[in-house]
Amino acid sequence: MPRTSPARDRLLATAAQIFYREGIHAVGVDRLVTEAGVTRATFYKHFPSKDDLVRAYVELEDAALRRLFADGAAQADDPSELLGVVIDGVALDVEHHHTRGCPFINAAAEFPDPEHPVRVAVRAHRDWFEATLVGAAEAAGVDDPAGVGRSLVLLRDAALVGSYLDGPAVAVPSFRSTARRLAGLGS
């Protein structure tokens, strides 16, 4: 059971797409293995249960967002511009990539138990995201960086959900203007 392998990678990547687009409890193991071109035996060689695959999916999404954020931070030389870069990045991501809502919120909706590994992974992601935004707000030198960071977390949630349910055309501009005003940036 190697940590990585072509079959495992293919399975996880396929599962990530299907879970995000169609939900988690709604798709069965049969669907996942046939779509990924993998055998059931191979599935259970790499993941002890379906829940472990779900947790791996959430952690994959978390890793992708951390990478995206690191890339964005690297391209903002002036720390006072960092918040603006983050806001633009979220807007872009919401419009073109995450059009089916927030993968973490959607996953949490299907797992009521806060102690479930999936929920633990969601909480880890949110803790990182809040800490990162508070750090960016501090670097930008705004008043009450903790409050601004928290509010930006809420606003990203709202942007992802609103874009899914009301369409990006109405949700994204609203997110953008509210977030920029909060960050002390001119619109």
Added chain:
Amino acid sequence: MPRTSPARDRLLATAAQIFYREGIHAVGVDRLVTEAGVTRATFYKHFPSKDDLVRAYVELEDAALRRLFADGAAQADDPSELLGVVIDGVALDVEHHHTRGCPFINAAAEFPDPEHPVRVAVRAHRDWFEATLVGAAEAAGVDDPAGVGRSLVLLRDAALVGSYLDGPAVAVPSFRSTARRLAGLGS
């Protein structure tokens, strides 16, 4: 098949609680009927399928919120105070009643097809809510009432989701201060 009956009411009320607390695809018909003290035959007498019960659940939640809002509006004599009453009402609801997130967002997470009756019901609710908030913003005489109304929709989403995933202690004050500033009210 009467529009209402003790058995039907009991079934719908029970289903609403269980769907909200545990999700929709995760709970089966067996669970619903035993918990409600109703027979499978009675279930299918009143609802052609489980999906119809889910739609009824979403519509029930919508009706409850419209009633809550109407009550709140009635107790605000001065229209300039209406937005503040709404914000307080949302904060109270999020803290004490809707502690498992937004029923509409959670339901939408489990139904990817935008044409599905459940999604149609969700959209109807959100359209009503936005129109109502824009109306309240107009009555309060704020600048750009459409923008303020939209933003308040986003903020309620964020408050419900944030309260579920991060806890009300951190999400509610953040919602409150952001919303009040947006509505042009002193904090």
Added chain:
DNA sequence: ACACGATCAGAATGATCGTTCTACCTTCAG
């Protein structure tokens, strides 16, 4: 008294769920 409509009781449908199993094939290191 009677019939009807609502509900109860419980078995049965076929499909799909997550999981386990046996059996065979390939690759590569000892």
Added chain:
DNA sequence: CTGAAGGTAGAACGATCATTCTGATCGTGT
């Protein structure tokens, strides 16, 4: 040469899924 490791193929497990069925029981209005 051998044998472990990673994979494929496909059957099989019991459990649960949503849905349908037969048949009896109760209450109410006529």
